[in-house]
Amino acid sequence: MTSKFEKVKASQLLTMKETGKKIVMMTAYDFPTAQILDEAGVDILLVGDSLGTVIQGHETTLPVTLDQMIYHAEMVTRAAKRAFVVVDMPFPYCQLGPDEAVRAAARVIKETGANGVKIEGGQDRIATISAVIQAGIPVMGHCGLMPQSIRKLGGYKIQRNPDQLDNDLQSLQENGVFAAVLECVPKQLSFKMSQKYKIPLIGIGAGKGCDGQVLVFHDFALWAAKEPQELPKHARVYVNLHEIILKAVQNFAKDVRSSDFPSDSESFD
Ligand code: KIV
Numbered sequence: 001m002t003s004k005f006e007k008v009k010a011s012q013l014l015t016m017k018e019t020g021k022k023i024v025m026m027t028a029y030d031f032p033t034a035q036i037l038d039e040a041g042v043d044i045l046l047v048g049d050s051l052g053t054v055i056q057g058h059e060t061t062l063p064v065t066l067d068q069m070i071y072h073a074e075m076v077t078r079a080a081k082r083a084f085v086v087v088d089m090p091f092p093y094c095q096l097g098p099d100e101a102v103r104a105a106a107r108v109i110k111e112t113g114a115n116g117v118k119i120e121g122g123q124d125r126i127a128t129i130s131a132v133i134q135a136g137i138p139v140m141g142h143c144g145l146m147p148q149s150i151r152k153l154g155g156y157k158i159q160r161n162p163d164q165l166d167n168d169l170q171s172l173q174e175n176g177v178f179a180a181v182l183e184c185v186p187k188q189l190s191f192k193m194s195q196k197y198k199i200p201l202i203g204i205g206a207g208k209g210c211d212g213q214v215l216v217f218h219d220f221a222l223w224a225a226k227e228p229q230e231l232p233k234h235a236r237v238y239v240n241l242h243e244i245i246l247k248a249v250q251n252f253a254k255d256v257r258s259s260d261f262p263s264d265s266e267s268f269d
Contacts, residue, residue: 008043008084010138010178017200023212025202029055029072033217034079042083047073049088054218061147064090066104073112085114086140091148094119098131105132120146122168130175141172141180158184165193173199182206205234
């Protein structure tokens with residue numbers, strides 16, 4: 001690991017893979033959360049378009065706008081002293097072709113100071129991904145389950161096509177992505193792909209054979225109006241903030257109603 005305030009670089013992620021050090025990645029959407037994750041030594045902060053579901057309460061990530069991504073990413077980059085910050089390209093900029101994608105990715109980098117962008121897609125989106133990389137913007141790929149293509153994929157399903165994944169990763173590596181997320185892929189397949197490709201593969205629902213793992217902060221902290229059993233099978237709850245905050249707010253309401261709050265020491269003469 002680098003010293004606390006030495007910024008993680010894309011080249012270091014490659015070295016981590018080569019030396020067998022697992023990469024830790026989490027989503028962050030605001031300043032205080034990003035500050036804690038950075039202090040804890042998370043290597044990559046992802047400003048995921050999952051904010052559409054966990055922050056905005058939508059059913060999918062599709063409604064999230066570019067301006068919203070920039071708004072959240074700017075807070076996260078300001079907090080990140082060490083972590084490498086990656087911002088999701090929201091639907092549909094990369095689906096509209098290379099010109100739209102380069103313009104949008106350039107706005108993300110210029111207006112937020114992030115270190116790179118993440119683009120969903122493989123072989124069939126490679127012209128767009130390549131154009132963004134040619135524009136000097138580091139790109140992280142995202143294969144397997146791609147939430148922006150949820151209508152085409154027919155739902156949030158495990159992606160089991162080995163040839164498709166192999167072709168996607170081959171194209172991504174050849175065109176210069178610095179890493180890729182593998183989402184909802186059988187563990188034997190992602191292990192094989194991690195062995196085959198040089199770029200770091202960061203899994204979510206892809207087993208422990210990947211070069212690193214990413215967890216959505218709001219799943220990690222149960223920071224949503226969800227029961228643990230409603231979370232995806234691959235998510236692990238490390239702290240139940242829903243329960244902690246619910247109890248604290250109930251205590252606050254009780255103290256207000258009984259005139260226990262504010263006390264004299266919490267008031268001014
Ligand atoms: O948007 C997001 O949070 C993501 C992760 C699931 C990898 O893309």
